[in-house]
Amino acid sequence: MDETDDPQWMSAAALSAAYANGEISPVEVAEGLLARIDALDARVNAFCLIDAGTTMAAAEASEQRWMANAPLSPLDGVPVAIKDLLITRGWPTLRGSRTVEADQPWTDDAPSVARLKEAGAVPLGKTTTPEFGYKGSNDSPLTGITRNPWDLSKTPGGSSGGSSAALAAGFAPLALGTDGGGSVRIPASFTGTFALKPSFGRVAAYPLSPFGTLAHVGPMTRTVTDAALMLNEMAKADARDWYQVPNAVADYAAGLEDGVKGARIAYCPTLGFAEYVDPDVAEAVKHAALAFQAMGAQVDEIDPPLGDPSETFRTLWWGAAGQFLGALPDEKRAMLDAGLQLMVEGGLKYSLSQYFEANLARGRYGAAMRQWMENFDFILTPATAVPAFGVDRIGPGELDPYWLWMKWTPFSYPFNLTQQPAASINCGFTKEGLPIGLQIVGKMFDDAGVLRAARAFEAAHPEHQRHAPDF
Numbered sequence: 187m188d189e190t191d192d193p194q195w196m197s198a199a200a201l202s203a204a205y206a207n208g209e210i211s212p213v214e215v216a217e218g219l220l221a222r223i224d225a226l227d228a229r230v231n232a233f234c235l236i237d238a239g240t241t242m243a244a245a246e247a248s249e250q251r252w253m254a255n256a257p258l259s260p261l262d263g264v265p266v267a268i269k270d271l272l273i274t275r276g277w278p279t280l281r282g283s284r285t286v287e288a289d290q291p292w293t294d295d296a297p298s299v300a301r302l303k304e305a306g307a308v309p310l311g312k313t314t315t316p317e318f319g320y321k322g323s324n325d326s327p328l329t330g331i332t333r334n335p336w337d338l339s340k341t342p343g344g345s346s347g348g349s350s351a352a353l354a355a356g357f358a359p360l361a362l363g364t365d366g367g368g369s370v371r372i373p374a375s376f377t378g379t380f381a382l383k384p385s386f387g388r389v390a391a392y393p394l395s396p397f398g399t400l401a402h403v404g405p406m407t408r409t410v411t412d413a414a415l416m417l418n419e420m421a422k423a424d425a426r427d428w429y430q431v432p433n434a435v436a437d438y439a440a441g442l443e444d445g446v447k448g449a450r451i452a453y454c455p456t457l458g459f460a461e462y463v464d465p466d467v468a469e470a471v472k473h474a475a476l477a478f479q480a481m482g483a484q485v486d487e488i489d490p491p492l493g494d495p496s497e498t499f500r501t502l503w504w505g506a507a508g509q510f511l512g513a514l515p516d517e518k519r520a521m522l523d524a525g526l527q528l529m530v531e532g533g534l535k536y537s538l539s540q541y542f543e544a545n546l547a548r549g550r551y552g553a554a555m556r557q558w559m560e561n562f563d564f565i566l567t568p569a570t571a572v573p574a575f576g577v578d579r580i581g582p583g584e585l586d587p588y589w590l591w592m593k594w595t596p597f598s599y600p601f602n603l604t605q606q607p608a609a610s611i612n613c614g615f616t617k618e619g620l621p622i623g624l625q626i627v628g629k630m631f632d633d634a635g636v637l638r639a640a641r642a643f644e645a646a647h648p649e650h651q652r653h654a655p656d657f
Contacts, residue, residue: 193218194356195653198264198412201359205252205263212252212263216245216308219265223311223357229657231332232342232351234270235277235312241265244308251306260415262306267352267361270312271319271345272296272403273393282317282326285518297390297424298362298403305419310358313348317523318396319364320507322372322591323580324348327523331577334377335654336620340574343373344591349406350377354654359408360416366401367503367591368570368598374406374610375569375623378654380640381406382413385631386605389420390427396510399429400502400602408653410611410641414438417633435634442641447482449639451475452562458489459496460596463571470614470622471568474643478566481642485566490558495551496592499599501536501544508533525580552604559606559629564639567597569610569623597625607633611640612650 193201193215204210220238227233248263257263273279275295278288295303303309317326324332324347332347334340335355342351346363350373353361363370365383374381383402395401405416414437421433453475455468479485511522511530519527559565572594575582581594592599601608606627613624624643628636644651 194222196359197409198261198359198407198415199409201264202260202262205257212245212248212308213242215263216241216265219310219357226355227357229333229338230335230351230355231330232313232348232355232357233267233311234280234314234329234348237277237311240276241308241310248306248308258304258306259419261302261360261419264307264360265310265358266302266307267310267313267349267358268299269346269349269361269363270315271364272299272362274299274309274312277312279312280328281319282315282328284328284521285514297392297427298420300424301419301422302362302416307360313352313361315346315348316344317526318511319345319366319369320523320526320529321345321580322368322595323577324373325577327521333577334574335657336377337574338657339576340620341376341577343376343574345369346381346406347373350374350379350381353377353379353406353408355657356653360412361406362403363406364395364401364403365602366395366397367499367602368595370404370406371569371598371608371610371623371625372595376574376621378612378621378652379406379408380410380413380609380611382417382609382633382636383601383607384417384421384633385607387429387431388433388631388633390424390430392424392426394427397503397506399605402602409651410637410644411439411442414442414637431631438634438637441634442638443645444638445481446478446639446642449483449563450561451478451483451485451564451566453485453487453566454489455487455567456489457567457597457600458491459494460571461593463568464573466616467568467571467573467622471566471624474613474624475566477643477646481646490555492551492554492558495600495603496596498544498547498551499603500592501540502548504529504533505536505541505544506533508536548603555604555606556630563629563635565627567625567627569597569625570595571597573616573620573622601627606630607636609636609640611643613643613647614650
């Protein structure tokens with residue numbers, strides 16, 4: 187990103203260095219960001235909860251550690267925004283829904299929240315999400331519409347759209363998101379930021395998502411290095427998640443500058459089934475693939491011959507929504523977002539045998555993808571088939587509402603099915619000046635490789651890594 191002396195645009199790595207040199211303090215940074223949020227977030231609606239007292243107390247404690255030359259980690263004192271699907275001690279987690287009661291004990295931190303707090307990161311507030319994170323745009327009955335800082339008439343994407351908007355608006359250098367079908371990559375694509383969906387099991391989750399093993403927790407940042415620094419902390423063990431796998435990488439920031447020379451890359455323009463890709467998106471991603479070739483990678487234009495997994499995903503996603511929310515009393519069902527009500531009704535129509543067959547189909551698809559990727563280190567695709575669209579829409583056109591967001595996100599949800607690591611990094615802009623995301627997918631558990639490939643592109647093309655204009 188555009189590095190300046192203004193803390194609102196400084197990376198976490200730059201802030202950490204400035205803290206160490208005594209050039210700025212965590213208290214000054216927290217005060218500045220809270221003031222910016224207070225002045226501008228009414229236009230964006232990135233945050234649904236700000237608790238300045240808690241934020242400033244954490245910043246003051248961090249300042250004392252830096253003054254004693256005893257920071258807890260490179261993230262000590264760096265503010266982080268937390269998506270309102272991740273439970274946070276002392277703060278209500280309402281999940282964008284009027285059906286969740288705010289008046290209940292909030293005594294636990296989600297593992298990712300706990301690990302970042304233990305590293306000294308300063309919790310800045312809770313960010314907006316569509317209701318229960320069900321769709322790829324970012325509005326909810328509880329918190330209203332969240333807007334894209336690049337163009338306030340456009341959506342920042344979802345379901346981690348509040349987090350992406352906070353990054354793009356200069357409200358926070360770090361954010362937490364969740365991704366069950368593209369929910370960190372879609373908003374990163376729409377806002378020109380960076381996000382990683384780690385390999386499933388890399389980052390612990392608690393409580394487990396109602397969408398099961400489709401759902402991942404990931405870092406959202408403005409630079410690749412910052413995402414690596416976040417993952418260093420987020421990947422630490424938490425016994426509350428029995429799916430978590432041992433972390434074999436000591437430092438995800440190590441080796442980031444090693445490049446992609448010799449890497450085998452599959453450039454997949456449609457993944458073999460995408461019906462439509464916006465021409466500006468297609469052109470930018472093709473140029474990005476050529477950029478990897480110029481960096482010494484072997485790039486082949488080829489789509490995997492694995493078919494369209496959308497029905498498999500839809501059965502699992504819709505079925506989970508039906509199981510999770512179908513038992514709500516009628517008066518609470520009526521309070522849900524209209525699109526979510528539709529999804530719940532559709533999900534309730536699936537039989538148990540259909541759900542189990544979809545799970546088997548998922549296994550076949552994931553196994554086939556892993557075998558196909560034995561010939562490649564990375565896959566390149568568009569992160570989304572379209573750029574950001576209007577905030578009043580669930581998609582860019584007149585789509586069948588039952589499908590909601592799947593028609594324009596054909597590149598994201600397949601890798602929730604397969605559980606592979608996947609990232610979105612900005613690779614250009616449309617003729618209207620909207621960001622375009624490049625998706626980089628790695629082999630299972632090669633999160634470090636995805637970060638290294640993303641960093642290689644970021645370093646080679648700094649012109650794409652810039653922040654939104656004033657709004």
